[in-house]
Amino acid sequence: MTDIAHFPVSIEFFPPKTPEGVEKLRRARLQLYALKPEFCSVTFGAGGATQEGTFNTVRDILAEGVNAASHLSCIGATRAKVSEQLAILKTMGVKRLVALRGDLPSGFGTGGEFQYASDLVAFIRFETGDDFRIEVAAYPEVHPQARSPQSDLQAFAAKINAGANAAITQYFYNADAYFRFVEEVDALGLNVAVVPGIMPIASSTQLMRFSDACGAEIPRWIRLRLQSFGDDTASIKAFGLDVVTDLCEQLRAGGAPGLHFYSMNQSVATLEVCHRLGL
Numbered sequence: 162m163t164d165i166a167h168f169p170v171s172i173e174f175f176p177p178k179t180p181e182g183v184e185k186l187r188r189a190r191l192q193l194y195a196l197k198p199e200f201c202s203v204t205f206g207a208g209g210a211t212q213e214g215t216f217n218t219v220r221d222i223l224a225e226g227v228n229a230a231s232h233l234s235c236i237g238a239t240r241a242k243v244s245e246q247l248a249i250l251k252t253m254g255v256k257r258l259v260a261l262r263g264d265l266p267s268g269f270g271t272g273g274e275f276q277y278a279s280d281l282v283a284f285i286r287f288e289t290g291d292d293f294r295i296e297v298a299a300y301p302e303v304h305p306q307a308r309s310p311q312s313d314l315q316a317f318a319a320k321i322n323a324g325a326n327a328a329i330t331q332y333f334y335n336a337d338a339y340f341r342f343v344e345e346v347d348a349l350g351l352n353v354a355v356v357p358g359i360m361p362i363a364s365s366t367q368l369m370r371f372s373d374a375c376g377a378e379i380p381r382w383i384r385l386r387l388q389s390f391g392d393d394t395a396s397i398k399a400f401g402l403d404v405v406t407d408l409c410e411q412l413r414a415g416g417a418p419g420l421h422f423y424s425m426n427q428s429v430a431t432l433e434v435c436h437r438l439g440l
C-alpha cells in the first residue's frame with residue numbers, strides 16, 4: 162500500500178462566472194495546494210459553453226506552478242472545433258486532459274460529429290498522438306443512460322481501448338460499488354488506474370440536486386440523516402466529514418490508486434478530510 166504521505170490526490174474545479182468567483186477560487190486553490198495535488202482539473206461546459214473560463218482557469222493553475230488538466234467534452238462539437246481546442250491547449254502547455262462526452266440541456270439536438278467519449282479519445286490520439294495523458298469518466302454505480310451495467314462496462318473498455326490512460330469515477334458513497342467495478346475492469350484485462358471521485362458533503366440540498374442529475378446514489382441512511390438535520394449546517398458538515406473520511410479510508414485500505422476531490426471550488430471540506438486522513 163502507498164505510504165499515506167505520498168498518496169496521490171487530485172482536485173477538480175469549475176470555471177467561475179464572475180470576477181469575485183475568480184478571486185474566491187484563487188484563494189481556495191492556494192489553500193488546497195498545501196495538499197500537493199498531483200494535478201488540478203477544470204470542468205468544461207457541454208457544447209463548449211465554458212471554454213474561455215475553463216482555459217483561463219487552467220492557465221492560472223499552470224502559472225501557479227501546478228499541473229493542470231483541462232476537461233474537454235465533445236457532445237455537439239465538430240472535429241474542426243475540437244482540433245482547434247487541442248491546438249490551444251497544446252500551446253498553453255497542457256499535458257493532461259479529462260475527455261468526456263458531456264450532457265446537453267434537454268431540447269438541444271446534438272448536431273455534433275461525436276457520439277461517445279470513446280470517439281473523442283480516438284480523435285485526440287489521432288490528432289495529437291501521445292502529447293496528452295487522457296483520463297476518462299467511470300461509473301461504479303452505472304451511468305444513468307446506460308442500456309445495462311454490462312454495456313456501460315463495454316463503453317468504459319472502449320474508452321480505454323481508444324487510448325485513455327486512466328479513469329476518474331463519478332462520486333459515490335458505497336465503496337463496494339467501486340471495488341466491484343475495479344474487479345470487473347481488471348477481469349477485462351484493462352490494466353488502468355481507476356481513481357475514485359470524492360464529493361465532500363457540505364450542503365444537503367446541493368448534494369441531493371447534483372446526485373439526482375448525475376445518477377449518483379445517496380444511500381438511504383445518509384439521505385435520512387441529512388434530512389433530519391434540517392437547516393443545522395454545522396451538524397450536516399460534521400456528519401459529512403465523518404462519512405466522507407470513512408469512505409476515503411475504506412478506499413485507500415482497499416487499494417484505490419489515489420483520490421480525486423470534487424472541490425466545488427471550496428477548500429474547507431477537502432482540506433479537513435485530507436487532514437483527517439493524514440495526507
Ligand code: FAD
Pocket residue numbers: 203204205206207232233234259260261262263264276277278279297298299304305306307308312313314316317319320329330331332358
Ligand atoms: P460516454 O463514455 O460516452 O458514455 C455516455 C453513455 O453512453 C453511457 O450511458 C454509456 O454506457 C453509453 N455508451 C458509450 N458508448 C456506447 C456505445 N458504443 N454503445 C452504446 N452505448 C454507449 N460533463 C461535462 O459536461 N463537463 C465536464 O467537465 C465533466 N467532467 C466530468 C468528470 C468526471 C470525472 C465525471 C465522472 C463526469 C464528468 N462530466 C462532465 C459528466 C459527463 O459528461 C456525463 O456523465 C455524461 O453523461 C457522460 O459522459 P462520458 O464521458 O462518461 O460519456
